[in-house]
Amino acid sequence: MRLELQDLTVLRGPCPVVEGVTLTLGPGEFVGLIGPNGAGKTTLMRAALGLLPHRGHASLAALPAPARARACAFLPQSREVAWAISVEALVALGRAPHRSAAADDRAAVDRALARMGLDAYRNRAANALSGGELARVLMARALAQETPLILADEPAAGLDPENQIRAMEVFAALAAEGRGVMASVHDLGLAARHCTRLVMLSRGRVAADGPPAAVLTPDRLAEVFNIRAFHTDTPDGPVFQPLAVVR
Numbered sequence: 001m002r003l004e005l006q007d008l009t010v011l012r013g014p015c016p017v018v019e020g021v022t023l024t025l026g027p028g029e030f031v032g033l034i035g036p037n038g039a040g041k042t043t044l045m046r047a048a049l050g051l052l053p054h055r056g057h058a059s060l061a062a063l064p065a066p067a068r069a070r071a072c073a074f075l076p077q078s079r080e081v082a083w084a085i086s087v088e089a090l091v092a093l094g095r096a097p098h099r100s101a102a103a104d105d106r107a108a109v110d111r112a113l114a115r116m117g118l119d120a121y122r123n124r125a126a127n128a129l130s131g132g133e134l135a136r137v138l139m140a141r142a143l144a145q146e147t148p149l150i151l152a153d154e155p156a157a158g159l160d161p162e163n164q165i166r167a168m169e170v171f172a173a174l175a176a177e178g179r180g181v182m183a184s185v186h187d188l189g190l191a192a193r194h195c196t197r198l199v200m201l202s203r204g205r206v207a208a209d210g211p212p213a214a215v216l217t218p219d220r221l222a223e224v225f226n227i228r229a230f231h232t233d234t235p236d237g238p239v240f241q242p243l244a245v246v247r
């Protein structure tokens with residue numbers, strides 16, 4: 001399954017905050033959605049999912065809600081859990097879109113918990129976890145949905161370095177298994193190292209779309225992000241470190 005966006009435009013009041021975005025997300029891709037604060041990353045994902053009114057075409061938004069929930073898992077930026085629900089029960093909510101046998105649901109929840117290293121947290125109350133622990137639990141809920149597409153809004157925010165790397169590795173592995181993953185990422189170093197492709201947004205428009213090294217050019221970093229950065233290739237992969245504000 002592919003996500004296809006054609007000329008997607010989202011207005012907030014009279015202003016377009018996403019404008020004329022055309023892109024596809026296909027199996028095997030881990031797309032990093034990058035761009036400065038306010039560039040339109042969250043808005044783009046929510047419109048693609050049919051959660052915001054938009055113009056143009058979004059293949060997911062065009063599906064009826066139940067089919068959409070079986071096609072795509074969404075990991076939103078907000079991480080509030082109001083009740084003292086157990087981690088296991090929270091992750092099991094990811095199975096809601098499916099009409100599968102209980103044993104299949106349990107197996108999917110087990111796979112998601114194991115993948116996120118959360119077996120020991122199964123019986124903990126979700127509203128008594130640290131911010132980073134809860135972020136991993138909500139990622140497990142999205143994984144338990146076992147959808148061909150995954151959209152994640154800043155999944156690495158608030159995670160420690162080990163868990164940031166682990167989260168990016170899980171998404172990269174899901175892509176390698178044939179899913180299509182798109183995640184907004186502020187850490188350009190993580191994005192450069194783990195994503196197969198970057199889409200750079202600037203003021204609601206696609207400023208660049210391609211392999212990380214082709215997207216993260218000094219000119220675009222200055223123009224779009226207002227920074228200059230150190231960027232080199234090592235045997236461990238690309239290393240990217242923002243250095244200074246340019247203007």
Ligand SMILES: Nc1ncnc2c1ncn2[C@@H]1O[C@H](COP(=O)(O)OP(=O)(O)OP(=O)(O)O)[C@@H](O)[C@H]1O
Binds near residue numbers: 013035036038042044
């Ligand atoms: N409910 C709203 N009403 C009006 N404008 C909004 C609303 N939500 C977002 N915006 C505006 O739309 C633009 C894009 O916001 P969006 O949240 O998509 O950006 P973002 O790239 O995800 O930013 P960040 O990196 O800060 O999370 C911003 O200028 C923002 O102020």
